Amino acid sequence: MRAQATDSVTVAMTVNGVSCSRTVSARTTLADFLREELELTGTKLGCEHGVCGACTVLIDGASARSCLTLAAQADGREVTTVEGLSEGRELNRLQASFRDHYGLQCGFCTAGFLVTATELLASGEAVDEARVREVLGGNLCRCTGYETIVAAVLDAADAGQGVRR
Amino acid sequence: MTDRPHTVVPPVRARHIGASVPRREDPKLLTGRGRYLADTTLPGELQMVVVRSQEGHARIGSIDVEAARASAGVHAVLTAAEVTPICAGMEGALAVEGCETTVMPLLADGVTRYAGEPVAVVVAESRAAAEDAADRVLVDYESLPAVTDPDAALAGGPLANDTLESNLALSGAASYGDVEAAFASAARVVRARYHTGRVSPLPVEARGCLAEFTWGTEELRLWTSTQAPHLVGYFVSLHLGIPEHLIEVLTPDTGGGFGLKAHVYPEELLVCIASRELDRPVKWVEDRREHLLASIHAHEQLIDIAYAIDAEGRITGQRLDALGDGGAYHSIPWSMAVEPWCGAVMNAHGVYDIPNFEYTYKAVATNKSPVGAYRGVGYMSGNLVHEALADEAARELGISPFEFRRRNVVRSLPFTNPQGITYEEGSWAESIDALERLVDYDAFLERQRRGREEGRYLGLGISVFVESCGESTATSQAFGLGDTYFDSATVKMEPQGKVTVTTGLTTQGQGNRITMAQIAADVLGVEIDDVVVRCGESSKYAYGTGTIGSRAAVVAGGAVMRAGDAIRRRLVQVAAGMLEVAPFDIVLEDGKAFVNGAPERSVTIADVATAIYYDDAVRTDGFETELEVTTNYDPARPIFSNGAHAFIVEVDVETGLVRVERAFAVEDCGTMINPAVVEGQIRGGMTQGLGAALFEELVYDESGQLLTTNLADYLVPTMDVAPPFSFHHIETPSSHTPGGIKGMGESGLIASPGAMLNAVNDALSPFGVTLRRTPMTPERILDALALARA
Numbered sequence: 039m040r041a042q043a044t045d046s047v048t049v050a051m052t053v054n055g056v057s058c059s060r061t062v063s064a065r066t067t068l069a070d071f072l073r074e075e076l077e078l079t080g081t082k083l084g085c086e087h088g089v090c091g092a093c094t095v096l097i098d099g100a101s102a103r104s105c106l107t108l109a110a111q112a113d114g115r116e117v118t119t120v121e122g123l124s125e126g127r128e129l130n131r132l133q134a135s136f137r138d139h140y141g142l143q144c145g146f147c148t149a150g151f152l153v154t155a156t157e158l159l160a161s162g163e164a165v166d167e168a169r170v171r172e173v174l175g176g177n178l179c180r181c182t183g184y185e186t187i188v189a190a191v192l193d194a195a196d197a198g199q200g201v202r203r
Numbered sequence: 204m205t206d207r208p209h210t211v212v213p214p215v216r217a218r219h220i221g222a223s224v225p226r227r228e229d230p231k232l233l234t235g236r237g238r239y240l241a242d243t244t245l246p247g248e249l250q251m252v253v254v255r256s257q258e259g260h261a262r263i264g265s266i267d268v269e270a271a272r273a274s275a276g277v278h279a280v281l282t283a284a285e286v287t288p289i290c291a292g293m294e295g296a297l298a299v300e301g302c303e304t305t306v307m308p309l310l311a312d313g314v315t316r317y318a319g320e321p322v323a324v325v326v327a328e329s330r331a332a333a334e335d336a337a338d339r340v341l342v343d344y345e346s347l348p349a350v351t352d353p354d355a356a357l358a359g360g361p362l363a364n365d366t367l368e369s370n371l372a373l374s375g376a377a378s379y380g381d382v383e384a385a386f387a388s389a390a391r392v393v394r395a396r397y398h399t400g401r402v403s404p405l406p407v408e409a410r411g412c413l414a415e416f417t418w419g420t421e422e423l424r425l426w427t428s429t430q431a432p433h434l435v436g437y438f439v440s441l442h443l444g445i446p447e448h449l450i451e452v453l454t455p456d457t458g459g460g461f462g463l464k465a466h467v468y469p470e471e472l473l474v475c476i477a478s479r480e481l482d483r484p485v486k487w488v489e490d491r492r493e494h495l496l497a498s499i500h501a502h503e504q505l506i507d508i509a510y511a512i513d514a515e516g517r518i519t520g521q522r523l524d525a526l527g528d529g530g531a532y533h534s535i536p537w538s539m540a541v542e543p544w545c546g547a548v549m550n551a552h553g554v555y556d557i558p559n560f561e562y563t564y565k566a567v568a569t570n571k572s573p574v575g576a577y578r579g580v581g582y583m584s585g586n587l588v589h590e591a592l593a594d595e596a597a598r599e600l601g602i603s604p605f606e607f608r609r610r611n612v613v614r615s616l617p618f619t620n621p622q623g624i625t626y627e628e629g630s631w632a633e634s635i636d637a638l639e640r641l642v643d644y645d646a647f648l649e650r651q652r653r654g655r656e657e658g659r660y661l662g663l664g665i666s667v668f669v670e671s672c673g674e675s676t677a678t679s680q681a682f683g684l685g686d687t688y689f690d691s692a693t694v695k696m697e698p699q700g701k702v703t704v705t706t707g708l709t710t711q712g713q714g715n716r717i718t719m720a721q722i723a724a725d726v727l728g729v730e731i732d733d734v735v736v737r738c739g740e741s742s743k744y745a746y747g748t749g750t751i752g753s754r755a756a757v758v759a760g761g762a763v764m765r766a767g768d769a770i771r772r773r774l775v776q777v778a779a780g781m782l783e784v785a786p787f788d789i790v791l792e793d794g795k796a797f798v799n800g801a802p803e804r805s806v807t808i809a810d811v812a813t814a815i816y817y818d819d820a821v822r823t824d825g826f827e828t829e830l831e832v833t834t835n836y837d838p839a840r841p842i843f844s845n846g847a848h849a850f851i852v853e854v855d856v857e858t859g860l861v862r863v864e865r866a867f868a869v870e871d872c873g874t875m876i877n878p879a880v881v882e883g884q885i886r887g888g889m890t891q892g893l894g895a896a897l898f899e900e901l902v903y904d905e906s907g908q909l910l911t912t913n914l915a916d917y918l919v920p921t922m923d924v925a926p927p928f929s930f931h932h933i934e935t936p937s938s939h940t941p942g943g944i945k946g947m948g949e950s951g952l953i954a955s956p957g958a959m960l961n962a963v964n965d966a967l968s969p970f971g972v973t974l975r976r977t978p979m980t981p982e983r984i985l986d987a988l989a990l991a992r993a
Contacts, residue, residue: 137233144456144712
């Protein structure tokens with residue numbers, strides 16, 4: 039039987055290490071689930087078309103556009119958002135590197151860049167500037183011109199959060 | 204000048220000014236703790252969705268809202284029938300000669316004039332419920348001829364907006380010197396028509412607003428993602444009849460603006476109306492499709508320009524005719540006029556010494572989204588035509604683009620141009636030489652030559668600019684614009700010597716909080732960590748005209764400096780008593796007040812503040828206790844930054860793709876408060892310019908339908924196509940601004956599209972191809988190459 043958009047579904051997932059379960063309408067996107075049900079508003083919506091990358095989260099360690107993912111699709115899986123990146127109340131190495139390199143201005147796209155870069159650095163793949171520009175080429179930033187974001191990611195890789203080619 | 208104290212700032216010893224101090228909001232933003240408009244929620248809030256016109260130009264017959272009103276969770280459906288009696292629309296025009304007024308309705312009333320125009324709003328329990336109901340609003344459209352071509356609109360024919368007598372909504376002209384004689388005696392005349400494409404500023408956070416009207420107290424609070432909260436509050440009061448003292452406009456964290464958010468939009472009034480009608484908070488969050496359809500469009504102009512050039516390669520005369528494709532209404536408040544008017548009038552001759560010039564500026568109404576202000580408004584197109592024609596002239600003369608500019612640049616400043624505008628100081632000629640060194644021009648020419656032998660086409664394009672910044676009443680008056688500005692700041696020192704600065708100017712990511720903290724710390728002699736800055740977060744505090752026109756650093760900076768100086772004098776007076784010396788012997792620095800020449804004789808500024816609050820013994824006769832001062836600032840005279848930008852590109856003549864190898868920026872914005880912020884503004888602005896030059900275009904079809912309504916069709920630069928940057932800074936301080944600061948928020952986008960056009964044309968010069976239209980998409984490049992080969 040196919041669920042209607044307005045039918046309710048119960049979804050359970052682990053978000054930033056915490057188990058949670060909510061009953062929501064079937065059409066609820068993962069982005070709206072995180073933002074409205076869990077009040078994790080660090081994940082931003084920039085286009086809702088899956089293009090800008092601001093809403094990127096990790097699902098079982100793989101980056102996904104939360105605006106194009108239904109909450110139900112994340113049922114039983116582990117989701118990491120920008121709120122789950124920092125180490126307690128300290129910036130992690132990547133976040134600190136963004137601060138040190140002035141890798142953000144308005145901050146609206148930043149969560150998506152951090153999450154996408156986290157996946158890249160965790161992959162064990164050796165990175166260089168070209169690879170960073172390729173992988174993060176799916177995230178839009180309108181403020182920085184990107185150069186400082188590239189520098190921030192490479193610096194984090196140098197510092198051991200990832201591998202530098 | 205002493206009779207206008209709000210234009211005068213005290214001197215300051217730079218200690219924090221000039222350092223790349225990190226921003227204090229970054230940890231918050233990096234951990235997902237930023238609170239933007241969509242993250243701001245109120246108990247009981249309802250969600251508003253806008254039903255938008257599906258037609259470019261149509262008469263609206265009936266609107267059937269019954270099914271929508273009956274939908275689950277719906278609280279209200281409003282159309283012009285309900286809204287027009289409350290507000291008949293917002294009048295718009297620019298206060299310049301020859302500008303016709305238009306009235307922008309909040310909801311289209313009987314006729315819709317552009318695709319995406321608000322026609323109705325649905326307010327419901329959830330956004331999903333509101334969107335479901337919006338689909339059930341049935342609008343009966345009767346199509347009218349759509350006006351989409353600006354040349355045709357100018358020539359006559361159907362009206363885009365039948366409240367105007369013709370499509371011509373702006374028309375003006377001026378002539379300086381003897382232009383006719385200059386052209387009659389010219390050794391050569393170069394002329395061209397350039398067309399800068401229609402683009403969107405496209406902040407990654409779209410617009411949004413949340414209104415809460417409180418019955419009983421009649422107070423309205425409006426959270427909005429805006430650059431100009433006081434302007435929004437003024438319009439809400441004016442149009443909705445809510446007294447201004449009962450209105451508070453609040454700006455949460457804002458995800459970019461670039462001018463797009465420096466306007467007043469119908470939705471900002473509609474949420475207020477809905478909240479007042481429904482007695483509930485009402486929120487509207489724009490989606491990206493709406494953003495591309497109905498937030499302001501920008502930068503589109505058709506400009507004809509001609510240079511009369513003498514035998515020595517000097518420009519002796521210029522003719523310029525600027526035509527703006529304005530959309531259906533004047534944007535509020537900047538209008539469709541601001542683009543061609545700014546380009547023709549405020550950037551009349553670029554950096555060149557042209558003794559005779561004349562211009563016309565026109566804007567036509569079309570059935571498109573209203574054109575408004577985007578970073579570098581008018582200046583970008585104005586600069587592009589001067590710089591592109593300079594390159595065409597240099598090619599004709601067989602001299603380098605640097606040499607042509609050296610022959611024509613204003614060589615000595617101050618310079619009073621034929622309009623009577625005085626450019627006081629700068630590094631106009633020097634910046635050309637500095638750019639030539641920065642790009643290593645000889646080495647580039649060698650690489651270009653070798654590349655061509657291998658069938659690779661490298662191009663170097665430069666663009667030299669002067670930018671009006673620190674937008675002020677003086678600037679406005681100098682150029683014949685009837686706008687009045689001032690901005691205020693409040694500086695407050697608390698009993699333990701900590702400082703809160705409140706400015707009327709907002710921030711959308713520029714770093715204004717840290718730059719204002721640097722200024723306040725230096726004026727007061729305190730450590731930067733002892734200063735917190737609130738930037739325009741509530742209209743109830745310091746007044747601001749808007750974060751526009753590259754003015755925040757200069758104007759908010761001046762207000763902070765004047766207010767801080769009043770407190771500094773009070774601290775000095777008390778410290779002098781505590782240290783038993785004369786006030787002029789006291790220096791405030793590093794958190795201490797000490798005796799000049801005897802730094803061991805000191806008290807901490809914190810102790811001085813504590814004494815003022817709690818020790819009556821320090822209060823000598825006539826002493827004012829307050830450590831909270833609000834002052835205003837409005838620069839005394841026009842201010843101009845300058846610089847020169849360049850790109851090196853490689854054009855693939857098989858695919859038409861442009862690879863951007865590197866960007867170069869020589870920038871002179873006077874004293875730099877924070878070089879990291881300056882470079883961040885340049886990188887961001889130049890990348891937007893790269894986008895406007897190569898990728899970005901809002902395309903309408905002949906019926907007035909926008910074809911580019913998502914980010915897969917409207918292409919903005921991504922990391923994989925953005926270049927690395929090289930910088931060279933020159934600091935020529937202003938003689939009269941705070942600390943010699945000049946504004947620079949727009950320069951990256953003013954100069955870079957022209958530089959990119961020149962770079963591509965340089966690369967394609969072996970084919971005899973000259974592009975004059977942006978964006979230079981692969982299709983346009985290949986078409987031009989095919990035409991040249993045919």
